[in-house]
Amino acid sequence: MPFKSTFFALLALSFAAVLPGCGDKEPVPDDSETPTDDTGETGDDTGTPAETPAVFINEFMASNATIIADDEGGFGDWIELYNATNAAVDLSGWFITDDLANTEKHILGAITVPAGGFVLLWADDDILDGDDHLSFKLSGDGEDLALYTPEGVAVDELTYQAQTTDQSAARFPDGGETWAITDAPTPGATNGDGT
Numbered sequence: 001m002p003f004k005s006t007f008f009a010l011l012a013l014s015f016a017a018v019l020p021g022c023g024d025k026e027p028v029p030d031d032s033e034t035p036t037d038d039t040g041e042t043g044d045d046t047g048t049p050a051e052t053p054a055v056f057i058n059e060f061m062a063s064n065a066t067i068i069a070d071d072e073g074g075f076g077d078w079i080e081l082y083n084a085t086n087a088a089v090d091l092s093g094w095f096i097t098d099d100l101a102n103t104e105k106h107i108l109g110a111i112t113v114p115a116g117g118f119v120l121l122w123a124d125d126d127i128l129d130g131d132d133h134l135s136f137k138l139s140g141d142g143e144d145l146a147l148y149t150p151e152g153v154a155v156d157e158l159t160y161q162a163q164t165t166d167q168s169a170a171r172f173p174d175g176g177e178t179w180a181i182t183d184a185p186t187p188g189a190t191n192g193d194g195t
């Protein structure tokens, strides 16, 4: 099927499924307005609803002993979000939770993720420290982690297994489908390509 490189980010969730079918074809150039292939399908890019920005839970650490401290010197659990779009995304009123059965556990305050950039949230159950501090911690034994719009639309949802102290779980590349555990965490910065 045709594949536009400019839609890599938006189609990140389906990337793994799409890739095998594209293995023997060159990507369709960006200026190809009407991709054609053997199926005769039109190229309407309806895969991602416009009202749900491509923001990802991009990396997290459920047991932080020495990797990074907050402004108060605390080594709390942390969650990195990544904005795969070309515009800043205001997360005010969005929900983040460690429990898929309680999607409105924490409502985000004045948090904005820059275009193509990252924001680091502290999961330390210490909300008096600022809008980047959440009302829950991440269990090192495994837990849920999810992000919802103010309307309750799931933007990213995951369930993770037991974690090792000072190792993070991260998407490679940023916003990609593949998760890996790394002992070289990059809180607030790109995950790189995993090499």
Ligand SMILES: [Ca+2]
Pocket (backbone or CB within 6 Å): 098, 136, 137, 138, 139, 143
């Ligand atoms: Ca928790």
Ligand SMILES: [Ca+2]
Pocket (backbone or CB within 6 Å): 058, 059, 080, 170, 185, 186, 187, 188, 189, 190, 191
């Ligand atoms: Ca990172």
